[in-house]
Amino acid sequence: MAEDRAETTCIVVGAGIAGLLAARKLKEHGYSVKVIDKGKKVGGRMATRHIGSTVFDVGAQYFTVRDDHFAMLINAWRNNGYVEEWGRGFESADHRVSADGHPRYRVTPYMRALPERLAENLDVQCATKIAAVAAENGGWKLEDANGNLYSAQTLLMTAPAPQSLALLKAGDVTLNEAASNALEAIEYDPCIALLVELDGPSALPEPGGIRTPSDTILWMADNHAKGISPEGYGVTIHGCPEFSRDYYDADDAYLEKMLLGGAYEYLNADVLGTHLHRWRYSQTARCHPELYMAVDAPAPLVFAGDGFGGPRVEGAALSGLAAAEAIIHRA
Numbered sequence: 094m095a096e097d098r099a100e101t102t103c104i105v106v107g108a109g110i111a112g113l114l115a116a117r118k119l120k121e122h123g124y125s126v127k128v129i130d131k132g133k134k135v136g137g138r139m140a141t142r143h144i145g146s147t148v149f150d151v152g153a154q155y156f157t158v159r160d161d162h163f164a165m166l167i168n169a170w171r172n173n174g175y176v177e178e179w180g181r182g183f184e185s186a187d188h189r190v191s192a193d194g195h196p197r198y199r200v201t202p203y204m205r206a207l208p209e210r211l212a213e214n215l216d217v218q219c220a221t222k223i224a225a226v227a228a229e230n231g232g233w234k235l236e237d238a239n240g241n242l243y244s245a246q247t248l249l250m251t252a253p254a255p256q257s258l259a260l261l262k263a264g265d266v267t268l269n270e271a272a273s274n275a276l277e278a279i280e281y282d283p284c285i286a287l288l289v290e291l292d293g294p295s296a297l298p299e300p301g302g303i304r305t306p307s308d309t310i311l312w313m314a315d316n317h318a319k320g321i322s323p324e325g326y327g328v329t330i331h332g333c334p335e336f337s338r339d340y341y342d343a344d345d346a347y348l349e350k351m352l353l354g355g356a357y358e359y360l361n362a363d364v365l366g367t368h369l370h371r372w373r374y375s376q377t378a379r380c381h382p383e384l385y386m387a388v389d390a391p392a393p394l395v396f397a398g399d400g401f402g403g404p405r406v407e408g409a410a411l412s413g414l415a416a417a418e419a420i421i422h423r424a
């Protein structure tokens with residue numbers, strides 16, 4: 094296969110929020126950056142699915158802001174009309190609303206639209222699964238699942254840590270013991286998600302979401318009430334971490350029955366169809382304490398994403414930006 098040896102100085106694996114924000118910053122600083130993602134579309138876990146006329150946010154549902162730097166980004170996105178406040182908290186099954194009072198932001202018109210906007214004017218190649226990463230001539234050589242090769246001097250890996258480690262192993266790259274222990278210590282909860290098409294509005298409380306409505310369910314959202322699915326009614330259900338871990342490999346029919354059973358009293362409408370999605374790496378359960386991890390041998394390599402510094406969309410965004418700064422200032 095032909096090798097792409099154009100003047101790419103940095104390859105970013107992963108077009109989630111971490112990889113895209115990093116790539117934008119690197120490009121601003123004159124880097125030639127290529128972003129590669131195995132997904133058909135950008136966004137990673139900021140995922141949206143259209144089923145008929147119904148729109149579902151499948152992964153991240155909303156985001157919160159704690160850090161001043163992220164608050165500046167959010168303000169810019171609010172001014173551009175990319176994000177808006179969805180609410181200040183959600184009820185749980187015992188009708189208590191989360192007490193912190195922080196704004197919860199939704200993306201307009203739906204979650205994946207934010208990464209799509211961030212990907213504009215970047216060199217992003219989707220539907221390309223990297224199979225192995227190997228060191229070559231002081232830089233990196235990546236091979237995709239079809240045998241195509243990509244080269245870069247610097248590599249930024251933003252996939253969940255177990256996936257990044259697997260790519261290095263496939264390319265016979267050995268990290269020092271401290272780095273590989275740190276990556277192996279990062280943990281993620283799985284999440285089994287069920288998308289439920291309804292023939293009318295659900296009974297979920299305002300503003301359209303509920304926390305832990307049952308033992309098996311962590312979260313439910315009404316995508317119509319949220320404002321992302323004006324033409325159709327649909328509910329996103331996220332199984333709780335324990336249930337998702339214990340039943341990850343159970344058959345679809347069983348999982349649908351369990352999740353629908355736990356959600357029943359909030360549906361309030363006939364079910365038109367269901368669609369199951371398994372997230373092996375959902376939200377970070379244990380993060381690396383720093384915002385990124387840089388390794389200089391055998392060539393410049395930086396790890397970032399929500400496994401670093403802090404979980405959620407906010408943590409991933411801050412990690413991507415910090416990783417880009419580290420690459421820029423290392424040069």
Ligand SMILES: Cc1cc2nc3c(=O)[nH]c(=O)nc-3n(C[C@H](O)[C@H](O)[C@H](O)COP(=O)(O)OP(=O)(O)OC[C@H]3O[C@@H](n4cnc5c(N)ncnc54)[C@H](O)[C@@H]3O)c2cc1C
Pocket residue numbers: 106107108109110111112129130131132135136137138139151152153154155156157221222223224251252253256260284286331372374375376377397398399400404405406407409
């Ligand atoms: C069910 C669920 C609910 C969530 N709810 C919330 C929430 O309400 N609020 C919140 O703030 N956060 C939430 N999160 C977490 C949030 O979505 C993530 O923290 C954040 O989106 C992670 O961004 P990232 O860029 O680090 O990783 P990702 O978005 O996972 O991006 C990594 C990318 O790497 C790509 N990749 C992996 N391996 C390869 C390969 N071999 N070759 C090429 N590409 C590869 C993947 O396709 C992916 O696009 C939720 C996540 C899930 C799954």
